[in-house]
Amino acid sequence: MKAFVTGAAGFIGSHLTDALLAAGHTVTGLDDLSTGRLENLSRAGEHPRFRFRQGTVLDRARVEEDAHGADVVFHFAAAVGAFVIRDRTLESLRTNVHGTENVVEAAYRNNATLLLASTSEIYGKNTLAGLREDDDRVLGSPLKSRWSYAEAKALDESLVDAYCRQRGLAAVIVRLFNTVGPRQTGRYGMVIPRFVRQALTGEPLTVFGTGTQIRCFCHVADVVPALIALAHEPRAFGSAVNLGSTEQVTISDLADRVVAATRSRSEVRYLPYEQAYGPGYEDMLRRVPDCTLAKELVGFEAHTTLDEIIDSVAEEIARRVRQPTVPRR
Known part of the structure; x- marks a missing residue:
């Protein structure tokens, strides 16, 4: 199979690229490196079946050229992260709307299957426990x-x-619920890598808002196989499918668990939303998925526990800050 991955140097895109190559597929990866990092592709970059192209999905000709001959297009290029959206709203809208239009059209013109990476943000302030796709x-x-x-x-x-x-495009939409793991950076607002880095460097862990917000975090190693399987499952075409964990945690508890896992002496401090994001910021109290459809279609289950997720992120970030981690008791 020939795959075209946009956002290939990003967190999820790079893990997906590695998995596709390991399965014997040929991959062309496109990334503008605005938030992605070449070091995420250090393993893939040496692979004979991988070709990296630096560029933007806003370049229609480039997207069309890179999609030529692809059997499957995985679209992960997007402006993401609360701080990116806040600080670069116009550029983010253009990337996330016009860029996607270019990718979808290229997939159609090349008769390729498309997997669109969407988000749990779709549900907004709907706080139902167990959000279903409809x-x-x-x-x-x-x-x-x-x-x-x-x-x-x-x-x-x-x-x-x-x-x-x-x-008649063969396509599936995947709504991701807080996918986390190694290679994710907290620079743009992602909470687990931000908490872990703060804990390992002795800084206060900053909880935005009250800390009572409930979230579910799913390890990228659980998500990537489901992405590949869904792209090959005709029953999924024309549908949106949730992917995430149902293990719930408040952000306050998450901070405490990060401190305990890293054996840090960092304090936990609370910062009002207005100070963190600016005036008028709105959040939701709960975001919990129902992943019944994903299980029915491809047998998806989130096996990695939150504690295991924290450990895996801490191990990688500790290497970056050159501080050893202590194995969990």
Whole structure:
């Protein structure tokens, strides 16, 4: 199989690239390196069946060229992270809307299957425990940059759905719920790597808001096989599919567990949303997926526990900051 992966140097994209190559496939990876890192592709870069192309999905000709001959297109290139969306709202919208349009059209023109990486942000402020793919979206004002990412990804999903219904594109939409693991950076707002780095360097762990927000975190090693399987499952085409863990944790408890796992002496401090993100920031109390559909389609289950996730992230970040980790008791 020939695969084209956009956002290949990113966190999930690089793990997906490694898995595709290990399975014997040929991969072309595209990334503009705005948030992705070449070091994420250190293993893939030496592989004879991998070709890396530096460029943006906003370049229609480049996307069309790189998608030529692909059997499957995995679209992971996107502007992500709360701070990126806040600070570069216009650029983020262009990437997440026009860039996706270019990728979807290229997949269609090359008769390739498409997997679109979407997000749990789609559900907005819907706090149901066990969000299903057909549940309603509850969003704040479109004039708040906080919701521009969710709006853009919703438009992406509608675009893919229209291509499926009107043009016969074989495509599946995957809504990811807080995928985490090695190679993820906390620089753009991702909470687990940020907490771990703070704990390992002795800084206070900064919890934004009250800390009562409930989230579920899923290890990238559990997600990637499901991505590949869904791209090859015709029953998934034309659908959106949740992928995530159902192990719930409050952000306050998460901070405490990171401190315990790293045996850090760091304090946990609370920072109001207004100070962290600016005026008018809105968040949701709970985000928990129902992954029944993914299990029915490809047997998906999240096997990695939260404690194991924290350990794996801590091990990698400790190498970066040159501090040894202590094995969990």
